[in-house]
Amino acid sequence: MITKIDHLGIAVRSLDEAVPYYENALGLKCEHREEVASQKVRTAFFTAGETHIELLEPTSPDSPIAKFLEKNPAGGVHHVAFATTDIGGQLKQAAGAGVKLIHEVPFEGAAGKLVAFLHPKSTYGVLTELCAPKA
Amino acid sequence: MITKIDHLGIAVRSLDEAVPYYENALGLKCEHREEVASQKVRTAFFTAGETHIELLEPTSPDSPIAKFLEKNPAGGVHHVAFATTDIGGQLKQAAGAGVKLIHEVPFEGAAGKLVAFLHPKSTYGVLTELCAPKA
Numbered sequence: 237m238i239t240k241i242d243h244l245g246i247a248v249r250s251l252d253e254a255v256p257y258y259e260n261a262l263g264l265k266c267e268h269r270e271e272v273a274s275q276k277v278r279t280a281f282f283t284a285g286e287t288h289i290e291l292l293e294p295t296s297p298d299s300p301i302a303k304f305l306e307k308n309p310a311g312g313v314h315h316v317a318f319a320t321t322d323i324g325g326q327l328k329q330a331a332g333a334g335v336k337l338i339h340e341v342p343f344e345g346a347a348g349k350l351v352a353f354l355h356p357k358s359t360y361g362v363l364t365e366l367c368a369p370k371a
Numbered sequence: 372m373i374t375k376i377d378h379l380g381i382a383v384r385s386l387d388e389a390v391p392y393y394e395n396a397l398g399l400k401c402e403h404r405e406e407v408a409s410q411k412v413r414t415a416f417f418t419a420g421e422t423h424i425e426l427l428e429p430t431s432p433d434s435p436i437a438k439f440l441e442k443n444p445a446g447g448v449h450h451v452a453f454a455t456t457d458i459g460g461q462l463k464q465a466a467g468a469g470v471k472l473i474h475e476v477p478f479e480g481a482a483g484k485l486v487a488f489l490h491p492k493s494t495y496g497v498l499t500e501l502c503a504p505k506a
Contacts, residue, residue, distance in 0.1 A: 237398060238397055238398060238399060238419050239419070239420055240419055240420025240421065240422065241376065241379070241419050241420060241422045244376070244379075244448075244451065246495075246496075246497060247496070248495050248496070249495075253495070254495045256468075257468070257470070257493070257494065257495060260464075260468035261464065261465040261468035261469075261470045261489075261493075261494075262373055262453065262461075262464075262465070262499075263372060263373060263461070263464060264373060284373050284374070284375055284376050284453060285374055285375025285376060285421055285422075285454075286375065286420055286421055286422075287375065287376045287420075287421075287422060308496060310491065310492070310495065310496035311495045311496030311497065312447075312448070312496040312497055313379075313447070313448035313451065313497060316379065316448065318397065318419060319420075326397075326398070329395075329396065329397075329398060330396040330397070333391075333392070333395035333396035334396075335392070335396045354396075356445065357445070358392070358396075359392065359396075360381075360383050360384075360388070360389045360392060360445065360446045361381075361382070361383070361443060361445035361446030361447040362381060362446065362447055362448060364397075
């Protein structure tokens with residue numbers, strides 16, 4: 237069962253430009269910055285209510301975020317992550333409804349969460365992540 | 372102060388195609404459908420935790436959502452709406468931080484909420500709405 241929107245992944249050209257906007261214009265607090273070498277991104281985290289906002293800056297031209305920014309030069313929402321109580325069951329439900337999965341088996345993402353992505357061709361343009369606390 | 376993400380506005384070509392995806396693949400429930408003539412859209416509402424998901428299908432080629440779909444034919448996240456306790460103060464704070472405002476004065480949106488949009492040129496590609504319950 238989906239319980240909330242866990243986070244929004246937002247592609248930006250530069251954390252050094254975008255972080256001050258989230259801090260000064262929206263009044264949100266940057267809680268954490270981290271480089272994720274495997275995804276070729278630098279990230280900055282904010283929280284609004286129960287949802288995190290994850291800014292993603294590419295560290296290499298072959299980062300998935302760099303490719304997104306080629307199509308959307310100003311930046312934008314790269315993915316929406318839903319928290320689920322049962323990621324295996326949720327993936328099965330999605331597949332049963334005809335959704336193409338990027339990951340048939342969840343893998344361990346940040347903070348020990350299990351995560352998997354649905355294919356945007358099946359999700360009406362929104363790259364969709366499912367995530368669950370590790371059992 | 373921003374308290375949560377109130378809703379995501381997601382552009383889709385067809386509610387009749389996208390609603391079953393949200394219902395059957397994600398297990399969310401379509402709570403309400405409504406045509407908003409002023410915005411030239413048909414909408415369908417879902418809820419995930421404290422955040423609503425608002426699917427937006429254009430009813431006319433000159434709808435803002437039709438223009439978004441020209442650039443993003445598969446659909447995608449059109450806007451992110453933050454709930455704030457003080458929309459006037461939040462707009463002032465954003466303007467003071469150099470953000471261009473689409474609406475300098477909030478107007479009454481759906482469900483009696485006061486809403487205003489920040490300009491995406493100032494918000495690193497994410498069309499951003501602020502909204503507040505009507506005082």
